[in-house]
Amino acid sequence: MIKFSGRGLLLDIEGTTASVAFVYDVMFPFVRRELDAYLQAAWKTPALEPVLRYIAQDAGADTFAAWTQDDATEQAKQQRVSAEITRLMDNDIKATGLKQLQGLIWKSGFDSGELVAAVFDDVPPALVRWNEAGKDVRIYSSGSVAAQKMFFGHTNHGDLLASFRGHYDTTTGPKKEAASYRVIASDYGCDASEILFLSDIVAELDAAREAGMQTGLCYRVGNAPVENGNGHPGIESFDQVSIG
The missing domain is CATH 1.10.720 (Transcription Termination Factor Rho, Rna-binding Domain; Chain A, Domain 1)
Known part of the structure; x- marks a missing residue:
């Protein structure tokens, strides 16, 4: 369980909100x-x-x-x-x-309609909970911002775009460099420590943590095995993120 009382949640897509297999x-x-x-x-x-x-x-x-x-x-x-x-x-x-x-x-x-994004079943209710709690939820993915918006606008749970206040891609910076997360924190308009980044990639979480963000490592079905989580708290479902 991750207890989070900060301001914003930053989410990866592949292996975090949606299965690696679908991608x-x-x-x-x-x-x-x-x-x-x-x-x-x-x-x-x-x-x-x-x-x-x-x-x-x-x-x-x-x-x-x-x-x-x-x-x-x-x-x-x-x-x-x-x-x-x-x-x-x-x-x-x-x-x-x-x-x-x-x-x-x-x-x-x-x-x-040939493509319908397959997001994990726990994602839509988590997005509702987080938004109702006043959290600023955004996406950071290597896929382009345009692709992200299409993805979340056409999911197996309907149009989820309204759940997000912002999107970032590699034009912001590489996902494995701390500078990218500092730029994102600046765009949020808050200290990096007020943001929780969830991803299935340890190197990305390392970079976010270096920038000052809180982190959570996603162990989703179908993800590659993680031998060393490098101290990042692990979750198997967004249900395990407790909002304070």
Whole structure:
């Protein structure tokens, strides 16, 4: 049991509010299946242009034009993007460009109803309890803010978006660096010690704790085994967070 009397709760998604299996077995394969068709359909659109810039910068180039200067055709540029996105996904690299593009592709799946986010059953009632207690609940995930909003707007428990007052992704900073959590605490407008961060990744919790936040390690069904929790209090359900 974690007893929390602070101001805000900051939540991870994968392995914390939703199962790892849904992300890896449903959402990621959807991106792989739709990637090339999406790039072809969205090429040269305003929505895709900033994402391509992120992808190029993640690859070490200043601009998308510089990154694709050796590609003679638009098709060749699309193939370069597709190959890079596939490489990033194969290696589970949480690059900003990748996450932004995934969000754009997932939108079509959520809009059509093919994708329905599977959150754990204890999450919706916990969100109600925390909000009724006046807590400021927000999300910090490597997935883009746009993808987060689509995810929680289309869950197996309905639209949960109203439960959250803020969203953060890798544009705020890497999840395993303390500086990112300091930025988030500043955005909350309170001392970091007034925020409880819940995640299934010890390295993320280490960074949050270094920044001054309270932490909780989520042991969810389907998560990878944790050999060393590094002193972070563990929970198996959000029911085990007691609000004071």
